[in-house]
Amino acid sequence: MTTVLLFGVLSALVQFWSWQSDGRAADDTEQLVLVQEIQSSLLRADALATNAFLAGANAEGDQQEEYDAAVASVFAHIAEAAEAQSADREALAALNVAVNDYATAVAEARVNNRQGFPVGAEYLNLASEGLRADAIPILANLAEANGERAEDAMGGQQPVWLVLIGIAALVVLVRVNQVLARQFRRRINVGVAVAALVVLLTTVVSAAAAARGSDQNDDLLGDELRSAVDQAAARTAANDAKANESLRLIKRGSGEVFEAPWRESAAVVEDRAAEETLDEWAAYAESHAEIVALDDEDRWLLAREIAIGDGEDDSTRRFAAFDDASDALVGEMAETTTEALRSGRGFALAGSLLTLALGFVAAVAVARGIGARRREYA
Amino acid sequence: MRPSMGLAALTAVVALVAGGCGYDATPVPEAAPEPAYEPADPPTCETTDSDLASYDPADADPSSGKVDEIRERGRLIVGVSADTYLMGYRNPENNRIEGFDIDFARAIGAAIFPNFNAGRDLHIRVINSGQRIELLENGELDLVIRNFTVNCARWETIAFSQVYYEATQKVLVRKELDDGDEDNGEYHGLEDLAGKKVCAPNPSTSLDNIQERQPEAELVPAGNHTGCLVKFQRGEVDAITGDDTVLAGLAAQDPSAVVPEQQPISEEPYGIGANADDEDLVAFVNSVLEDMRNGTWQRSYRKWLRPHLGVDATQPRPVTPYRS
Numbered sequence: 001m002t003t004v005l006l007f008g009v010l011s012a013l014v015q016f017w018s019w020q021s022d023g024r025a026a027d028d029t030e031q032l033v034l035v036q037e038i039q040s041s042l043l044r045a046d047a048l049a050t051n052a053f054l055a056g057a058n059a060e061g062d063q064q065e066e067y068d069a070a071v072a073s074v075f076a077h078i079a080e081a082a083e084a085q086s087a088d089r090e091a092l093a094a095l096n097v098a099v100n101d102y103a104t105a106v107a108e109a110r111v112n113n114r115q116g117f118p119v120g121a122e123y124l125n126l127a128s129e130g131l132r133a134d135a136i137p138i139l140a141n142l143a144e145a146n147g148e149r150a151e152d153a154m155g156g157q158q159p160v161w162l163v164l165i166g167i168a169a170l171v172v173l174v175r176v177n178q179v180l181a182r183q184f185r186r187r188i189n190v191g192v193a194v195a196a197l198v199v200l201l202t203t204v205v206s207a208a209a210a211a212r213g214s215d216q217n218d219d220l221l222g223d224e225l226r227s228a229v230d231q232a233a234a235r236t237a238a239n240d241a242k243a244n245e246s247l248r249l250i251k252r253g254s255g256e257v258f259e260a261p262w263r264e265s266a267a268v269v270e271d272r273a274a275e276e277t278l279d280e281w282a283a284y285a286e287s288h289a290e291i292v293a294l295d296d297e298d299r300w301l302l303a304r305e306i307a308i309g310d311g312e313d314d315s316t317r318r319f320a321a322f323d324d325a326s327d328a329l330v331g332e333m334a335e336t337t338t339e340a341l342r343s344g345r346g347f348a349l350a351g352s353l354l355t356l357a358l359g360f361v362a363a364v365a366v367a368r369g370i371g372a373r374r375r376e377y378a
Numbered sequence: 379m380r381p382s383m384g385l386a387a388l389t390a391v392v393a394l395v396a397g398g399c400g401y402d403a404t405p406v407p408e409a410a411p412e413p414a415y416e417p418a419d420p421p422t423c424e425t426t427d428s429d430l431a432s433y434d435p436a437d438a439d440p441s442s443g444k445v446d447e448i449r450e451r452g453r454l455i456v457g458v459s460a461d462t463y464l465m466g467y468r469n470p471e472n473n474r475i476e477g478f479d480i481d482f483a484r485a486i487g488a489a490i491f492p493n494f495n496a497g498r499d500l501h502i503r504v505i506n507s508g509q510r511i512e513l514l515e516n517g518e519l520d521l522v523i524r525n526f527t528v529n530c531a532r533w534e535t536i537a538f539s540q541v542y543y544e545a546t547q548k549v550l551v552r553k554e555l556d557d558g559d560e561d562n563g564e565y566h567g568l569e570d571l572a573g574k575k576v577c578a579p580n581p582s583t584s585l586d587n588i589q590e591r592q593p594e595a596e597l598v599p600a601g602n603h604t605g606c607l608v609k610f611q612r613g614e615v616d617a618i619t620g621d622d623t624v625l626a627g628l629a630a631q632d633p634s635a636v637v638p639e640q641q642p643i644s645e646e647p648y649g650i651g652a653n654a655d656d657e658d659l660v661a662f663v664n665s666v667l668e669d670m671r672n673g674t675w676q677r678s679y680r681k682w683l684r685p686h687l688g689v690d691a692t693q694p695r696p697v698t699p700y701r702s
Contacts, residue, residue: 056470087401094406108611116470117631118461119611122604137407145404252460252468253504298503301473 003176004195004366007169008202008359014161015206015352018213021156022348025217026341028150029225031085033334035142036232038077040330042099042135043239044323045070046128049106050246051316053113053124055308064110071103081142088145091138098135102127121250128243147229154221154341157214159207166203170196176366184373191369195362202358206351213348220337227274228333234273235326238281241265242319245288248295249304255295262288274329280322287315415597417589418581423530427697430528430647432540433657434700435665440490443658448520449490453501456483457513457522460504461604463627464682465525475502478623478682479523482542482650482667485674486521489666511536514653521663522651525623537656538649539663540696542675545621546642547584549576550628552616556638565617565638571595574616577606584619587643603628610635621646626686637687647694664696 045067052063078099082092105127112120173196180189241262248258269281287306294303307315439445448454458479459466466477483502488494505513510526513519514536525545528538555565564570572594578584580599588595598615600606606618607628618628622637629635650667652660667675675693684690 056473085401088404091404091406112631113470115631118463118467119604119607119628119631121461122602122608126605126608133410141405141407145401149401253509254506257506298501300504304473 003172004362008356010165012352012356014158018157019348021153022341025153026338029337032146034081039139040235041070041074043236047239047242050243054246095138102131154217157210159210162207169199189369191365194365198358198362224333224337228330230272231326232330234269237265237268277325284318287318415599416581418583425529429530431697431701433661435668438662438665444656445662454487455501455520457503457505457519459524481678482523486666526651527646528649537652537654537660541647541694543648544694545623545646547644548622550618550625550637553636556636568592576617577615578619626683630686
C-alpha cells in the first residue's frame with residue numbers, strides 16, 4: 001500500500017514540479033525579454049542622444065524627447081526587473097549606477113554643446129564609451145543568467161521520471177501479487193491488479209502529457225524564444241551601429257575609429273535579425289554607406305544632413321523603420337512564448353492532483369485486495 | 379518496504395521539491411582599471427635651433443611648381459583639427475571650422491587664388507593628430523596646420539614652414555590657485571604640483587616632462603586634452619598640462635579654470651607641415667607668413683588666444699640661415 005501511495009505522491013510531485021518549472025520558465029522568459037528590452041532601450045537612447053547632439057542645440061526637440069522617454073523606460077524596467085527576480089538585484093543595482101552615470105554625462109554633453117564648447121563632444125564620447133564598458137557587460141551577464149534559467153526551467157518536464165516511477169511501482173505490485181499468490185493460492189489478487197491497472201494508465205497518460213509538454217517547450221525554445229532573443233540582440237546591435245554613425249560625424253575626421261564598430265554591429269544584425277526586417281536594415285545600411293562616402297570625401301555637411309534628416313531616404317527615418325519593426329517582432333514572439341508556457345499549466349496542476357487522488361485509489365484497492373484474502377483465510 | 383521507511387522517503391521528497399528553487403545571484407562584472415601612465419618613446423635626435431630653420435621665402439615663386447599645381451587644381455587641401463577649441467574647431471552655431479590655425483590656412487589660400495573664396499578654393503580636411511605625417515607623405519594633403527611642433531625627428535620625413543607660433547608647455551589650474559590669496563594656495567610653478575593630480579594625454583612628452591621635473595606629482599593620463607578637462611570638471615584631477623594654445627582652449631570652456639603666469643616647462647614651436655619634396659610650397663608659405671607681419675598675425679592672436687592666455691605675443695622671427 002505504501003508503494004502505491006509513494007507512486008501517487010512521487011508522480012504527482014514530478015508533475016507538480018513540471019507545473020512549477022513552466023511557471024518559472026515563463027517568469028524567466030519575461031525577465032530575459034525585459035533585460036533585452038533594457039539593453040535595446042539603452043542603446044536606442046544612445047543612438048538618439050548622439051543623433052540629437054549632431055543635429056545641434058537648435059534642432060534637437062523631438063529626438064531629445066524620445067531620448068528622455070528611452071532613459072525613463074530604462075529606469076522603470078530596471079526597477080521592474082529587480083522586483084521580479086531577487087537573484088538579479090545586485091547586478092541591476094550596479095546597472096542603475098552605470099545608467100545614471102551615462103545620463104549625467106549626456107546631460108553635461110548637452111549643456112556644453114549648447115554653449116558651443118567642444119568638451120561637450122568629449123562628454124558624449126565618454127558617456128557612450130562608459131555605457132559600453134560598464135552597463136553593457138552587466139546586461140550581458142543578466143541576459144546570459146536569465147537565458148540559462150529559462151532554458152533550464154523549460155527542461156522541467158520529466159516524462160522519463162514518470163515512466164521510471166510507474167515501472168518501479170508496477171514491479172513492486174507484481175512482486176506483491178506473487179507473494180500473495182504463494183501464500184493464498186490464488187494466481188491474481190483483484191485489488192493489486194486494479195492498483196496495477198491504475199498505475200499503468202496514470203503513468204502512460206501523465207508521461208505522454210509530459211512528453212508533449214517537453215516537445216512544446218523545445219519548440220518554444222528553438223523557435224519563438226530564440227527569435228525574440230535574436231531579434232532583440234539585432235535591435236541592440238543596430239542601435240549601437242546608429243550611435244557610432246553619429247559619433248563618427250561628431251568626432252569629425254575620426255571616421256575609421258567609429259566605422260570598425262559599426263561594421264561589427266552590422267554583422268550581428270545581418271546574422272541575427274529576422275528575414276522580414278532585413279529589407280529595412282538594408283535600406284538604412286544604404287544611407288549609412290552614402291554618409292561614409294561623403295564623410296570620407298570630407299563633404300561633412302552633406303553627410304550630416306543625411307544622418308540627421310527626416311526625409312524618406314535619410315538615415316534616421318530608415319533606421320526608425322527597422323527599429324520599430326524589430327521592437328514589434330520581439331514583443332510578439334516574447335508574448336507567444338510566455339502565453340504558451342502559462343497556458344498548459346492548469347492541466348499540469350490538475351494532472352498532478354488527479355495522480356495523487358489515483359494513487360490513493362490504487363492504495364485503497366491494494367488494501368482491499370489483501371484484506372479480502374486475509375478474511376478468506378482467517 | 380516498511381511503512382515507516384516509505385513515509386520517511388515520502389517526507390524527504392516533498393521537502394526537496396517544496397524547498398529548493400532559488401537561483402544563484404547574477405554575477406556583476408568587475409570595473410576595468412583606469413589606464414596607467416606610459417612614458418612616450420624617447421626622441422631619436424636632439425632638436426636644436428637649426429632644426430627650426432625652413433626654406434627662404436625669397437625663393438618663393440607663386441607661378442610655378444606646387445603652388446601653380448594647386449592653383450590649376452582649383453583648391454588648396456589643408457589638414458586641420460576640428461576639436462581643438464580656439465585653434466581649429468567646429469563652431470556648432472554655423473558648423474564652420476574656425477580658429478587660430480584656420481586663419482593661416484585662409485591666408486595661404488588667399489595668397490594662391492586671385493579671387494579667393496574659402497568655400498570654393500580651400501578644402502579644409504579634418505584629421506586627427508596621428509594622421510598628420512602619413513597624409514602629407516602620401517600626398518593627400520598639401521599642408522597640415524594642426525598645432526604641429528617642429529622637431530628634428532619630423533624633419534626626417536616631412537618639411538616644415540618657419541615657426542608661426544612659439545607655444546610652450548604650461549599648467550592649467552583652478553581659479554582659486556591664481557586669485558592672489560596665499561591662504562587658499564597659489565600656483566607659482568612646478569613645485570606646487572607636489573601631491574597634486576596632473577592630467578595630460580597618454581603617452582605624451584608633457585607627462586614625461588612633469589614626471590622628470592616634479593616626480594611627486596600624481597600623473598593621471600587621459601585619451602586627449604578634452605578628456606582631461608572632463609576629469610578636471612569632475613574633480614578627478616587638480617591640474618592639466620600641455621601646450622599653452624590647447625590650455626587656452628580648455629580654460630575658455632570652463633570659467634573655473636585658468637592658465638596662470640608661469641615659467642614655461644618646455645618650448646613647442648609650431649610650424650606648418652608639408653610633403654618633404656614640396657620645398658617650393660614651403661618657401662611660398664614662409665612668404666605668406668612674412669606678409670602676415672602687416673598686422674594679420676596680431677589680429678588673429680588677439681582674437682583667439684590673447685583673451686585666454688592673458689599675455690601679449692609677437693610673431694616669431696624666422697631662424698636663419700635658411701635651409702638650403
